[in-house]
Amino acid sequence: MGIVRAEGLKHEYTKYREDESEVKVHALNGVDLDVKEGEFIAILGHNGSGKSTLAKHINALLIPTEGTIWIDEIDTKGEEDLWKVRQRAGMVFQNPDNQIIGTVVDEDVAFGPENLGVPTEKIVKRVEEALTKVGMLKHRDKSPNRLSGGQKQRVAIAGVVAMRPRCIVLDEPTAMLDPTGRKDVLRTVHELNKKEGVTVILITHYMEEVVDADKVFVMDKGRIVMEGTPREVFSRVEEVKGYRMDVPQVTELAWELRKAGLDLPAGILKPEELVDALAALKQ
Amino acid sequence: MQLELKDVSFTYNPGMIYEVKALDHVNLAIEKGQFIGVIGHTGSGKSTLIQHFNALMKPTEGQILYEGEDIWGDKYDQKTLRTQVGLVFQYPEHQLFETDVITDVMFGPKNQGLSLEEAKVRALRALVQVGLPEQYYNSSPFELSGGQKRRVAIAGVLAMDPQVLILDEPTAGLDPAGRDEILDQISFLHKERGITIILVSHSMEDVARYADRLIVVNDGKIPFDGTPKEVFSHYKELEAMGLAAPQVTYCMHGLQERGFDVDVTADTVEEARDSILKAFGRSVPAPEKEDNRPAGRREKSGRKGRR
């Protein structure tokens, strides 16, 4: 039984026009999902494909219009279990500035566990642990607005980690970051996944960021339309592009070289792999 | 010279304990028709810099000239300046405030003094240019997905027909096809109408592909200013500033280390491919004829690799 499981999950938003007529938006059109504990999942999909809507269901910020989603076997429809769901699945959003509320890093990270009712004497330890895990302990006394974007995102992740969730959903956490910040955040979530066994669900528009995931899902119009390891998914270059997605730049280069007649394997994902494959060809 | 910064410095909260020197004696000259990429780590000063170009921020020190005139001079018409130098903000939600999309996009041209009908024509054209599906024209901007909001914000500025178009991370949050569409559209406006483009981006791949000049901002200063190839040849120094080179450039360096005779300055997929094929003694495919039609008019299936 997976930590996040969905069957026939549908979500409809209702919009009201000025004349008070209603318009329904079918944001999720029957999503089936089974994420095993400890997996690292990446979700890709065009703008408006339903990624954030799905993420909000994992955190019980939204409740299914139809179908069911279980977090650690808990049906999110049960209102009395809401806090249990939120404790098990933490969320990190795109814009670091909108999620940090404390005036000092320490204080910000403590906010989550405080809300969960963790006793004060235990909070200090949890905050230290969380900041250590994201490599930000030495900045604990700083004001968050003295930090770079990547550092702020790591503080936001620490805030979630301090609640000891079994699963973290990150909704485009690197969209506002420079290359180094992106790398740091990615390294941090991979470490949490490997060392602590936290299940990670990463939503991103950067194809390079998903090459180390266990599985990639591609969403299209409220459905999951491709699913597989990064290599499987990115080997299907044309299909991926048909869904308004892309492949990592080096995958594209390898694909172009194959088309021009070089005998390279499909689904090269990293610069080192391409260099090795080309070196092998030369011999 | 179209735009000039002379020894410009800017300090947030001067004299207070939390003062931040965000720009430190910056000198820049921008010629009409350039396509400029601006890169730098988070907090390096990019957004602060570009908000000086249309007088949204006043320099603490130094001078800014547009078409040779001091934009902080006595009788200078800043309102007109802001329609000629259009700025798309980093966070589109800061730019959207009307109750529906079409009214929002009409705001700029109406403000320029155009009639309602004219403003509407401009708005519709701009919305087509950014590729927002028609079904959303009457939606509230706040009910849109992140990428859809971004398109509306860009349309709002395009509708003013600016001479200089400044975009602060316009593709953050856009899906890959949307990113290609927007950047191709911007590139089309640049070529077709000679608009000067200033593009702030965290994607090294995108600036390498589109810009003919790269400006690096680091702690309020400009350590590098040159063609993408010149700038990316400093990739080690760039890494120390939180930046990087495009992914294919790393492949080329890796290949050179393994004894291949390749061009390490290649920074797009096409250049890298051609250089590798040459090193393998293969013939290089003829360059595809450049597609100058606006992005929205192209066959969907034919979307080419972006880089």
Ligand SMILES: Nc1ncnc2c1ncn2[C@@H]1O[C@H](COP(=O)(O)OP(=O)(O)OP(=O)(O)O)[C@@H](O)[C@H]1O
């Ligand atoms: N609050 C809302 N009210 C009405 N419709 C909404 C609301 N939020 C999202 N939608 C619509 O639901 C659909 C799915 O949106 P969602 O935000 O899940 O997409 P997404 O995949 O996260 O997109 P992006 O990549 O742009 O962030 C879109 O068509 C969007 O316009």
Ligand SMILES: Nc1ncnc2c1ncn2[C@@H]1O[C@H](COP(=O)(O)OP(=O)(O)OP(=O)(O)O)[C@@H](O)[C@H]1O
């Ligand atoms: N309103 C403000 N008050 C005080 N300091 C500010 C303000 N806005 C920005 N700063 C500071 O000025 C410096 C430059 O910020 P700026 O927003 O120009 O950077 P940026 O390069 O655009 O970063 P990013 O890539 O994150 O958008 C940073 O140290 C930032 O913290």
Ligand SMILES: [Mg+2]
């Ligand atoms: Mg989203």
Ligand SMILES: [Mg+2]
């Ligand atoms: Mg900025």
